[in-house]
Amino acid sequence: MTHNPHHAVLMLEDGTRFDxxxxxxxxxxxxxxxxxxxxxxxxxxxxxxxxxxxxxxxxYPLIGNYGTTREDNQSACVQSAGLIVRELSGIxxxxxxxxxxxxxxxxxxxxxxxxxxxxxxxxKLRTIGAMNGIISTTDFDSASLLKKVKAAPSMSGxxxxxxxxxxxxxxxxxxxxxxxxxxxxxxxxxxxxxxxxNILEMLWAEGMDVTVVPAQATAAEVMxxxxxxxxxxxxxxxxxxxxxxxxxxxxxxxKKPTFGICLGHQLxxxxxxxxxxxxxxxxxxxxxxxxxxxxxxxEITSQNxxxxxxxxxxxxxxxxxxxxxxxxxxxxxxxxELPLFxxxxxxxxxxxxxxxxxxxxxxxxxxxxxxx
Numbered sequence: 001m002t003h004n005p006h007h008a009v010l011m012l013e014d015g016t017r018f019d020x021x022x023x024x025x026x027x028x029x030x031x032x033x034x035x036x037x038x039x040x041x042x043x044x045x046x047x048x049x050x051x052x053x054x055x056x057x058x059x060y061p062l063i064g065n066y067g068t069t070r071e072d073n074q075s076a077c078v079q080s081a082g083l084i085v086r087e088l089s090g091i092x093x094x095x096x097x098x099x100x101x102x103x104x105x106x107x108x109x110x111x112x113x114x115x116x117x118x119x120x121x122x123x124k125l126r127t128i129g130a131m132n133g134i135i136s137t138t139d140f141d142s143a144s145l146l147k148k149v150k151a152a153p154s155m156s157g158x159x160x161x162x163x164x165x166x167x168x169x170x171x172x173x174x175x176x177x178x179x180x181x182x183x184x185x186x187x188x189x190x191x192x193x194x195x196x197x198n199i200l201e202m203l204w205a206e207g208m209d210v211t212v213v214p215a216q217a218t219a220a221e222v223m224x225x226x227x228x229x230x231x232x233x234x235x236x237x238x239x240x241x242x243x244x245x246x247x248x249x250x251x252x253x254x255k256k257p258t259f260g261i262c263l264g265h266q267l268x269x270x271x272x273x274x275x276x277x278x279x280x281x282x283x284x285x286x287x288x289x290x291x292x293x294x295x296x297x298x299e300i301t302s303q304n305x306x307x308x309x310x311x312x313x314x315x316x317x318x319x320x321x322x323x324x325x326x327x328x329x330x331x332x333x334x335x336x337e338l339p340l341f342x343x344x345x346x347x348x349x350x351x352x353x354x355x356x357x358x359x360x361x362x363x364x365x366x367x368x369x370x371x372x
Contacts, residue, residue, distance in 0.1 A: 005021035005022055005023060005114070005115075006021065006022050006026070006137060007019065007021065007022070007137070007140065008020055008021055008022035008111075008113045008135060008136065008137045009113075009135070009136050009139075009140050009145065010033075010084065010113055010116065010121075010133055010134070010135050011133060011134050011136075011142065011145035011146055011149055012033065012124070012131055012132070012133045012149070013131045013132045013133065013146075013149050013150055013152075014128065014131060015142075015146060016124060017142055017145075018113075018116040018117070018120075018121060019116070020113050020114055020115035020116040021113070021114050021115040022111070022112065022113060022114075022137040023088050023101075023102050023105060023112040023113075023114055024083065024102065024105025024106050024108075024110050024111055024112035025105060025106050025108075025109045025110055025111050025112075026111070026137045026138065027109075027111050027136075027137060027138065028111070028134065028135065028136040028137070028138055028139060028148075029055065029081050029082045029111050029134065029135055030081075030132060030133070030134040030148055030149050030151075030152040031053050031054055031055045031081035031082065031132065031133070031152065032053060032054045032055065032130055032131070032132055032133075032154075032155045032306075033054070033055045033057060033084075033121075033125065033130065033131060033132065033133035034051075034054050034055070034056060034057065034125070034130050034281070034282055034284055034306065035056070035057040035058070035059055035118075035121070035122045035125055035281070035284060036056055036057070036058055036059065036284040036285055036304070037059045037060075037284065037285030037286070037287060038058070038060065038284075038285050038286040038287075038302075038351075039060045039286075040060075040066075040286075041286065041349075042058060042063050042064070042083075042101070043068045043069075043072045043073065043101075043104075044072055044074050044198075044349070045058075045080065045304075046078045046079065046080050046083065046108075046110070047072075047073045047074040047075050047077070047078055047079055048074045048075070048079060048080075048194075048196055048234075048304060049074075049075050049079045049164040049194030049195070049196070049234070049235060049236060050079075050194050050196075050234050050235055050236050050262060050263070050304045050305070051079050051080040051081075051236065051304065052079045052080070052081070052160050052163060052164050052194065052236040052237070053081060053155065053158065053160050053163075053236055053237065054080060054081055054155075054236070055080070055081050055082035055083070055084060055133055055135060056080045056082070056083055056084065056284075057084040057085075057118055057121055057122060057125070058083070058084070058085050058086075058118070059118060059119075059122055061085075061086040061087055061118070062086070062087050062089055063085040063086075063087070063088060063089065063101065064085075064088050064089040064092065064100065064101035064102070065089035065091065065092065065093060065094075066092060066093065066094035066096075066097060067092030067094050067096075067097025067098070067099060067100050067101065067104075068097060068098065068099050068100070068101055068104040069094075069096045069097055069098050069099075070098060071096075071175070073197065074196040074197050074198060075164075075194075075195075075196065075197065077108060078104075078105070078108035078110050079164065079194075079236075080110065081110075082110060082111045082112065082113070082135045083105065083110065083111075083112045083113070084112070084113045084114075084116065084118065084121070084135070085112070085113075085114050085118065086114065086115075086116070086117075086118045087114060087115070088101065088102065088112070088114045089101070111135050111137065112135075113135050125281050126280075126281050129280040129281050130155075130280070130281045130282055130306060132149050132150075132152045132154070133149060134148050134149040134152070155237065155238060155278070155306060156238055156278055157238055157240075157241050158237045158238050158241055159237055159238070159241035159242050159243075160194070160235070160236035160237030161193040161194060161215045161235045161236065161237055161242050161245065161263065162215055162216065162242075164193075164194040164235065164236060165192045165193060165194065165214045165215040165216070165235075166192045166212055166213075166214050167214065168214065169211055169212060169213045169214065169217070170211070170212050171209075171210070171211050171212075172190075172200045172203075172204060172210040172211070172212055174200070174201050174204050174205075178201060178204065178205065179205060180204065180205050180207060181205060181206055181207050182207075183207045183364075184207065184368070185207050185208070185209050186207065186208050186209065186228040186229060186364065186367050186368075187208075187209050187211070187225070187226065187227045187228045187229075188203060188208040188209065188210050188211070188227055188228065188229045188230070188231055188367075189210075189211050189212075189213055189217075189222050189225050189227040189229075189230050189231070190203065190210050190211070190212045190213070190230075190231040190232075190233060191213060191215060191217065191230070191231065191232050191233055191245065191264065192212050192213065192214060192215060192233055192235075193215050193232065193233045193234065193235030193242070193245065193263045193264060193267070194233060194234055194235030194236050194263065195212065195233035195234065195235070196233075196234060196346075196348060198348040198349065199231075199233060199234070199261065199348045200212070201348075202347075202348050202357075202360045203231065203360060203363075205360070206360045206361055206363070206364045207364060208229070208364065208367075210231075211225060211227075213225075215235070215242065215244075215245055216244055216245075217248070218248060219248050219251035219252050222248075222252060223252075223255065227256055228256065228257070228367045228370070228371070229256055229257045229258065229259070229363065229366070229367045230252060230255075230256045230257070230258045230259075231258070231259050231260070231261075231264070231363070232249065232258065232259070232260035232261070232263075232264025232265075232267060232268055232342070233260075233261060233262070233263065233264050234261050234262035234263050234264060234304070234346065235262070235263035235264075236263070237263075238276075238278070238307060239263055239266035239267050239269075239270060239276050239307055240270065240275075240276055242263075242267060245267050246267055246270045246271050247271075249267055249268055249270075249271035250271045253268075253271060253272065253338065253340065254338045254340075256339075256370070257339035257340070257363065257366040257367045257369075257370050258338075258339065258340040258341075258342075259340075259341060259342065259359070259362075259363040259366075260341075260342030260343075261342065261343060261345075261346065261347070261348075262304070262305055262343075262344060262345070262346060263305075264342060265309065265332070265333075265342035265343055265344045266305075266307055266308075266309055266344075268340070268342050269309040269314070269318075269333070269342070272315060272317075272318060272335070273313075273315040274309050274310060274313045274314050274315065274318070275309075275310045275313035276307050276308060276309055276310060277307065277308060277310050278306060278307050278308075279305070279306055279307065279308050279329070282304075282305060282306035283303040283304070283305055283324070283326075283329075283345075284303060284304050284305075285302070285303060286300075286301075286302045286303075286349065286351035287300060287351065288300070288301045288302070288303045288324060288326060288345065289301070289324070289325040289326065290322050290323065290324055290325065290331045290332075290345060291322065291323050291325055292321065292322055292332075293320065293321050293322065293323065294321055297355075298325070299322075299345075299352060299355035299356050300351050300352045300355050301331075301345035301346070301347075301349075301351060301352070301355065301356055302345060302346045302349030302350070302351045303344070303345045303346060304346065305344060308329045308330060308344065309330045309333070309344070310330075311329075311330050314330075314333065317335060317336050317337060317338075318333045318334070318335060318336070319333060319334055319335075319336055320332070320333050321333055321334050321341065321343075322343060322344075322345075324344075329344075330344065331343060331344045331345055332344060332345075339366045339369070339370055341362070341363075341366075343356075343359060347359045347360065348360075
């Protein structure tokens, strides 16, 4: 590990300042500051496109102890704007590791901050709400930093799906030897609003041949591919700002069995007439309890979202299927007549570890039923 820490500063938009040490790349980044309560998975978090435009604070105090490996990347690059930890591990005790976190962050040109009281920072974000902040290894003047952070754009009204989506449609192929369920193979078109590799692998494992299309793909382009099903992925930013996708999904609703996750859940809700709102500090972690109203089972889920579907705005043809037990927000719904369902959480992330895995077979079963 080539780690030579220097002074680094975090300045929040309310004027709160934290002084610590830098790791990763040198420089400066301003973005929304959020926190994740997961004990592991820092590489998956960094490469999840849903974290684009956000500086992530990890609440677990020691980060980096198992290094990084290419196989754990959830996208082609690091997506988070920055990373804040209490302590960066000086060792990487994992035979799978190909690169320590320090060098991984440096190679990705991502600024990191360690050595601050992350408990104090998280308590402030929980009390006041997620807010913009700036990490700097070059400018330490409080007045200058505060001016910069106040000039940063708000997450509300921000369309980030267009910045993380693929540039052209492609056919997904998993790593060699990835297991697959026996049975008929069905064609699925997956909208890439910031899709994770794990989602694509689980769709493929259920016997789906997946073509990934950009967030701006039109309904005509999707239907021309003659899919058996349509999938709407996770992604970053304010769902209400992704107006082109909402319009496209309005055209596609009811034409093919449809499954949405996270941002896809929100966009489908908007397309069907519901509204969304920004949560105070969001849900980010791997220990969120969700109740399945259809079975009464409690699932331990992985979550990463700052916006939510307003239950009071749901049209009568949508039925809420899942509730968050921490704050009673909507975690899933289904259409009463059409083959369509969506969840707010991430069933592919496996925190339970298999509590939510049934959702991918459910999608496949919905597709099979539509063939009869």
